[in-house]
Amino acid sequence: MVASCVAFLLLSLFLPLLLLGWWKRWHRGLAARHVVVVVLGDVGRSPRMQYHALSLVKSGFSVTLLGFCNSKPHSELLESDKIQVVKLTELQGLAVGPRVLRYGVKVVFQAVYLLWKLMWREPAAYIFLQNPPGLPSISVCWLVGCLCGSKLVIDWHNYGYSIMALVHGATHPIVLLAKWYEKFFGRLSHLNLCVTNAMREDLAENWCIRAVTVYDKPASFFKETPLDLQHELFMKLGRTHSLFMGCSEPSDPATERSAFTEKDAQTRLVTHLCGRPALLVSSTSWTEFEQWASDGDSLPSLVCVITGKGPLKEHYIRLISQKHFQRIQVCTPWLEAEDYPLLLGSADLGVCLHKSSSGLDLPMKVVDMFGCCLPVCAVNFKCLHELVKHGENGLVFEDAEELASQLQMLLSKFPDPAGKLNQLRKNLRESEQLRWHESWQRTVLPLVMDS
Secondary structure (H helix, E strand, O other): OHHHHHHHHHHHHHHHHHHHHHHHHHOHHHHOOEEEEEEEEEHHHOHHHHHHHHHHHHOOOEEEEEEEOOOOOOHHHHHOOOEEEEEOOOOOOOOOOOHHHHHHHHHHHHHHHHHHHHHOOOOOOEEEEEEOOOOOHHHHHHHHHHHHOOEEEEEEOOOHHHHHHHHHOOOOHHHHHHHHHHHHHHOOOOEEEEOOHHHHHHHHHHHOOOOEEOOOOOOOOOOOOOHHHHHHHHHHHHOOOHHHEOOOOOOOOOOEEEOOEEEOOOOOOEEEOOOOOEEEEEOOOOHHHHHHHHOOOOOOOEEEEEOOOOOOHHHHHHHHHOOOOOOEEEEOOOOOOOHHHHHHHHOOEEEEOOOOOOOOOOOHHHHHHHHOOOOEEEEOOOOHHHOOOEOOOEEEEOOHHHHHHHHHHHHOOOOOOOOHHHHHHHHHHHOOOOOHHHHHHHHOHHHHHHO
16 A cells, blocks of 8 residues: 555656656757756856856857856856846755754755756756766756756766765765765766866776866956956955055045055056055965064065855954954955956965865866966865966965965065066966867867767
8 A cells, every 4th residue: 555655656746757858858859059057056156157158158059057046146147148047945954853864855855856947947958067066966967868858968076975075084874875876877977077187087997987178267257457447446345344445545635545556636547556565365364474574574564355155264254353463454355256356357466275175176266366367376286287387377385384485485575576476477478378168169069069
């Protein structure tokens, strides 16, 4: 009796899906130029998938983008009449019970919810899926592909199980199950993209998955910011963060002055202030640099802007507030999507502390900084050499002491036209940096068209 009830419930659930899938296959001719892009995460914090959507549209496809909308995507994506953004609701797990049970229930509900959302979308030739997170999205997207005739394209940014291992440990049963799941369903995809050659080789050797390396590249709006736009940004940020405003009043009250720039009241010409602080975009604190600067070591004052957000943000804000810096100011502004490229294009130096859980992916923030010709100091890990060339476009460090030494060297006598910092920026300007869409046309578009 129980078995009959279960069978009836399963039939009631999947029969409509099968009928809908058959109907979609019948209408598949209409879907030849339509693609579904799936992000089981925040779309606004998934720039690579936004870029996929924009490049697909520029290549003649229409796009349905499914994901959580916790933060605003870039305006170019929202303004496109060829992109439909479908908001997914982030499902909460059970509030009580063992952690494994709560996680399992959440995954099951997410799977059913995502399946339902995908099945009621317009028929698609391809489903582009970001991984991680791939649980349960890989299996759901594969099933939808089977039912509707869509081809699954997985874009491997990292391994989901390796991120879980940071919390539970590599030998935890959930982590081992997640690794098996990724490996099994990952092999069922039609096409696979990945972010580094190291990941491509690992997928081939250990997962029997053939992938194509599609390096992250900066979008066209990541570029050096003209001085007048820098001034406008600093004045805008100064309304909520006083450290962006000038410490001294100009002789002419009509003159606009920020901590870094000044706009002449008569000519409207914007210039850098003499003796301005160095502007760093980073996610760290600067205790040792403070000591050197206080000792009069020909170093400028620093304004350090910490971007992004995460569960430990408030913790680090409290730690920073306990420091009594004299030459260093730190702020954590909330930036609109359009202001982030302007900030990078206005900065003097970037610092990246990204360390991959798998050792096989690269930090997107460094790609964006390079697009703005912003030199970077980055902490070393396995495949960083595929992006950061030590001494050419940035510097690589192993620990806090080495980072502090690099900052002292780069910022000594700032701003020095003959200094190492300016040479790194010059190298970036002279390098022929390929932009995202140009790279995408060479690597991804032929795969899609040939299939």
